[in-house]
Amino acid sequence: MSESSNSGTHRERAKAAAAKAAALGEDINLSDYQAEAEPSAYQKDPSQLPREAKQQMLGAGVMLDDTSQRSGTYIQLDNAPVHSSFTYPGIEVMPVSQALEKYDWISDYWWRAVAVDADKYTANIELSQSDGYFIRSLPGQKTVLPVQACLYLSKARLAQNVHNIIIAEENSEMHIITGCTTASAGEPGLHLGVSEFYIKKGAKITFTMIHSWNPEIAVRPRTGVIVEDNGLLLSNYVLMKPVRSLQMYPAARCIGENASVRYNSVLVAGEGSSLDVGSKTLLEAAGSRTEIISRAISTGGNIIARGYIEGDAPDVKGHLECRGLILQDNGSIHAVPELKGNLAGIDLSHEAAVGKIAEEELEYLMSRGLSRNEATATIVRGFIHVDIEGLPPMLAAELQRAIEASEQDLM
């Protein structure tokens, strides 16, 4: 299929789905938000961005003053890319609009991992001709330092539309940190983001996404992942700051033998926050495996924590672990772990637990001399610090830092 006929089809399908409500989550009225924002000027040197913006971004793991510990950087302000750069030969980072011009083969990846007509949010991204990041690791290249990307919502009442394409070519390895955050402390806004991941044979991506919104923002990310033979995705998601409404259910397809996907999520919902967050893996090839771990804490907000693993091939293995902690009486956590096996010889399991901190555990710590508050903090800290197997130490430390920075508010 040529690109033009392909994009024509996408356009038509998007138009047909423009009013299609999503399967999950509160229906967001897109007409409540503005589609256009005045584009900001391109910044060659990202450290020249406004100080407040840089501060916010730092809270989401994106550091612009010193980029020596990064292999590439992409910054999008509202709907316009304002900076993109890469310093390592194994990595490419650019606005997806630029990649579309540069590589005619991009059409092979455009709306392949996520359906353009999944719902009105995906449709809106197609119809608004959204930009986003294109990050690619070249065949056989393993880059130790992470690429960082920031999607920054600065204009009030704006719908930020983002379409990202991430490709790890065969036997390559890369690490990505994405921080999504906003300029304002209380203005409404909408973030819509499509991310399509393609992990080729023997390739590995670790993807760490930190969200830091405000209590009036609605967020609808749409993520699809395709993993080929012996490929690996390690995905970490952290949301510890208030948000009005967030619904996402990234779906990974293990289409190659021995492909594997591991998701870790840390979710905190304060009063007024409503989260519906899950992770999904379809084990479609022999020997593929997945692990989904989520930790949800409600300090007054509502969380639906979903997980879905489907086994469609021989010798696949999947485990789902979903644990919720309710720290305030008015909060709720609804764990929905789902497993589906479609043939014999598969191994899928789950464990889910929702509750408050056990009094017996608190007293055990207190009998060692900790006050009730200190004991609570120790247990909560242990709950959210999930040891992530396979995450490089530097990234693990950054993730830890991001969690610790938000921990103060939690206690």
Add this chain to the structure above:
Amino acid sequence: MLEIKNLAVVVDDREILHDVSLTIQTGETHVLFGPNGSGKTTLLAAIMGFPKYQVVRGKIVFRGKNITKMSLDERARLGIGMSFQRPPAVRGVKTRDMVAACLGERGGEDVINQLAARTNLDDFLDREINYGFSGGEIKRSEMMQLLAQKPELALLDEPESGVDLENIALIGELINELLEKECPIIDRKCMGLIITHTGHILDYVDARTGYVMCNGRIGCEGDPHEILKTIKQKGYGECASCLVRRSGQ
């Protein structure tokens, strides 16, 4: 000194301990015998100050201070420590974190690593506390925490139960270290109150006084070896009838 006077303790609206009195002088170790369900653990938990164990009569005086109304963590900070028979697993909290909490300001990583080596738990520091630990591992981990906490009153709930023969001598050594048995009694600051069901621990740890607890009361008090001998010969029935005779007087 620990002084318990006419203590009555209620758990879930039921009086479990009645009129319990005992005194432990600084530097002494006492042992508490008694059948299952007699109230031994309740006494330890009441001294430690667990909220579920309510003192309805009597008082507990520790180092000259009436601690009857003091909270659990305050008592821990004042110098009371307890080894649990069945401590809870706390998911996400590592053994290292627990030892660090016990140490407080008294030491860092080095001390934690030394304590782990001492208790043969090097590989357990980065595991979630008590999660998937065997009976013997739990006992050693409890001793490691107490050695870090350095209490002046150590309450040990059946420290030898579930420990294999190979490790029981180690547990004995650790208890002796905790109770400063290497020092002359006059120099010891630490007191111990040890619950033992079988008396095995007496092969490793010297104790000055023994008590038998039956139905929430202390039946007799005396030389621990002599008491153990009687229990082995005649069972706890003898102690119960002894109690009946005494209350009849």
